[in-house]
Amino acid sequence: MTENIVEINNLSFGYGSRRLHKGINMKFPRGKVVAIMGGSGSGKTTLLRLIGGQLKPTHGEVKVTGQIVHKQDRPGMYALRRKMGMLFQFGALFTDLSVYDNVAFPMREHTNLPESMIRDLVLMKLNAVGLRGAHKLMPAELSGGMARRVALARAIALDPSIIMYDEPFAGLDPISMGVIVNLIRNLNDVLGATSIVVTHDVHEAFSFVDYVYFVADGVVAAEGTPEELHASQLPFVHQFVHGDVDGPVPFHYAAPDYRQDLLRAAHV
Amino acid sequence: MFKQTTKTLRGIGHRFIDRIWRLGTAARFVWRILRRSSDNPLRLIGLTVREMYATGVLSLVIILVSALFVGMVLALQGYNTLQRYGSSEAAGVLVALSLVRELGPVVTALLFAGRAGTAITAEIGLMKTTEQLSAMEMMAVNPIARVIAPRFWAGVISMPLLAAMFSMVGVLGGYLVAVPLLGIDHGAFWSQMQTSVDFRADIVNGVIKSFVFGIACTIIALFEGYDAPPTAEGVSRATTRTVVNSSLAVLGLDFALTSFMISV
Numbered sequence: 185m186t187e188n189i190v191e192i193n194n195l196s197f198g199y200g201s202r203r204l205h206k207g208i209n210m211k212f213p214r215g216k217v218v219a220i221m222g223g224s225g226s227g228k229t230t231l232l233r234l235i236g237g238q239l240k241p242t243h244g245e246v247k248v249t250g251q252i253v254h255k256q257d258r259p260g261m262y263a264l265r266r267k268m269g270m271l272f273q274f275g276a277l278f279t280d281l282s283v284y285d286n287v288a289f290p291m292r293e294h295t296n297l298p299e300s301m302i303r304d305l306v307l308m309k310l311n312a313v314g315l316r317g318a319h320k321l322m323p324a325e326l327s328g329g330m331a332r333r334v335a336l337a338r339a340i341a342l343d344p345s346i347i348m349y350d351e352p353f354a355g356l357d358p359i360s361m362g363v364i365v366n367l368i369r370n371l372n373d374v375l376g377a378t379s380i381v382v383t384h385d386v387h388e389a390f391s392f393v394d395y396v397y398f399v400a401d402g403v404v405a406a407e408g409t410p411e412e413l414h415a416s417q418l419p420f421v422h423q424f425v426h427g428d429v430d431g432p433v434p435f436h437y438a439a440p441d442y443r444q445d446l447l448r449a450a451h452v
Numbered sequence: 453m454f455k456q457t458t459k460t461l462r463g464i465g466h467r468f469i470d471r472i473w474r475l476g477t478a479a480r481f482v483w484r485i486l487r488r489s490s491d492n493p494l495r496l497i498g499l500t501v502r503e504m505y506a507t508g509v510l511s512l513v514i515i516l517v518s519a520l521f522v523g524m525v526l527a528l529q530g531y532n533t534l535q536r537y538g539s540s541e542a543a544g545v546l547v548a549l550s551l552v553r554e555l556g557p558v559v560t561a562l563l564f565a566g567r568a569g570t571a572i573t574a575e576i577g578l579m580k581t582t583e584q585l586s587a588m589e590m591m592a593v594n595p596i597a598r599v600i601a602p603r604f605w606a607g608v609i610s611m612p613l614l615a616a617m618f619s620m621v622g623v624l625g626g627y628l629v630a631v632p633l634l635g636i637d638h639g640a641f642w643s644q645m646q647t648s649v650d651f652r653a654d655i656v657n658g659v660i661k662s663f664v665f666g667i668a669c670t671i672i673a674l675f676e677g678y679d680a681p682p683t684a685e686g687v688s689r690a691t692t693r694t695v696v697n698s699s700l701a702v703l704g705l706d707f708a709l710t711s712f713m714i715s716v
Binding site for chain 2: 236238261262263265266268270272273274276277278279289290293294
């Protein structure tokens with residue numbers, strides 16, 4: 185049986201009075217690439233922040249390698265985070281550091297390796313994402329896809345056992361998207377890591393992930409392998425997978441009656 | 453009428469509580485900076501020196517050019533007034549005392565808030581907006597220790613040095629106007645200044661002021677950046693607040709410190 189690296193048990197979370205998650209359960213087995221999908225504002229990125237311990241659940245728990253994340257003190261939390269790598273939506277590269285220094289940053293912070301060894305490791309990581317030749321560039325000189333790849337090299341700098349991706353395909357051209365898809369799959373398999381990919385790009389995600397969770401209305405609305413979900417007749421899954429404009433997820437934001445609204449405007 | 457009054461009072465109360473809340477958050481923020489400053493002192497020194505370049509060295513041009521003009525204007529105004537009483541040689545004293553006691557620390561702090569303070573707020577605010585601080589947290593690196601503390605110490609150390617340079621260049625500006633231009637005796641200019649400026653009462657007090665202003669301006673700049681909503685508008689408002697709050701803090705603190713120093 186495959187060990188679960190990350191487990192989310194009965195998790196609830198909200199901002200103020202707005203409840204975003206209402207008892208979510210998820211499991212992320214070692215060595216697998218798992219996607220969390222759902223509409224905008226469904227709390228997918230928040231789930232990553234809860235796994236990373238940047239937010240505290242109101243109920244339930246997130247376990248990473250068997251340890252409850254929100255019960256850790258600061259050193260414990262930092263020890264857990266050293267096992268994680270995270271790719272932020274737009275890379276979040278340090279703009280005052282070069283590509284090389286960005287990738288070297290976690291190594292310099294957490295290891296006492298000599299600079300010569302750090303250099304070799306940085307070049308290896310950059311080579312893995314195809315950007316060894318760009319190591320002298322500054323983040324401002326990179327395209328969106330390149331920045332995402334540098335951020336990926338930085339995320340895997342310390343060979344984490346969990347890699348989290350927040351919307352890795354947002355705003356990328358098809359070629360860059362294909363590159364990132366291959367990188368996520370290959371790096372996961374080579375490093376023996378567990379990858380959690382937050383995305384709403386159905387086509388790309390279904391092409392390389394092992395398992396998918398659909399989040400809607402604060403709960404897991406559906407789950408399964410890409411094949412299972414593709415064949416699913418659940419209205420929400422069908423709408424999401426096939427991109428139907430209307431369905432269980434309405435096109436219109438909740439509003440009063442259209443005719444009455446227009447008539448009221450005429451009286452103003 | 454009653455409803456309106458209640459609404460107004462509630463608004464005032466809400467704003468008051470909000471201010472107190474922010475003050476408490478700022479106090480906790482300062483405490484965290486001080487606590488994290490002892491995490492890795494050697495690394496902190498290295499990072500602080502790097503930040504001093506951005507905070508101090510890059511502020512030099514505006515500080516020194518302003519100082520030169522302030523000194524020149526002081527000499528002109530001083531000469532114009534003093535010559536009516538037949539003591540135009542005292543222009544040097546007037547320039548030096550005005551600069552060392554008041555204008556050096558105050559004008560430097562105001563310029564520092566406008567140049568370095570806004571840069572710090574915008575930088576930290578943008579780091580927050582672009583998730584760089586979150587990324588650091590996720591890499592198990594404390595942003596307070598890595599980003600905030602070095603900038604705090606850089607500001608605190610840079611301010612007195614900048615104020616000292618401001619006063620020096622200001623005196624030089626005053627000399628350039630008073631001696632070659634207005635014809636005041638070179639020896640009288642310097643000797644009167646030497647006898648009238650007291651090291652303890654004037655220079656040390658000026659340094660104390662600039663040190664206090666440095667702490668105030670840097671904390672305001674850092675806090676506003678760190679606390680800024682992660683949007684373009686949020687960063688823009690935070691930058692504006694840095695200038696406004698720093699200027700008011702400097703002028704208020706100047707009055708408090710001067711009253712205290714005169715009474716001692």
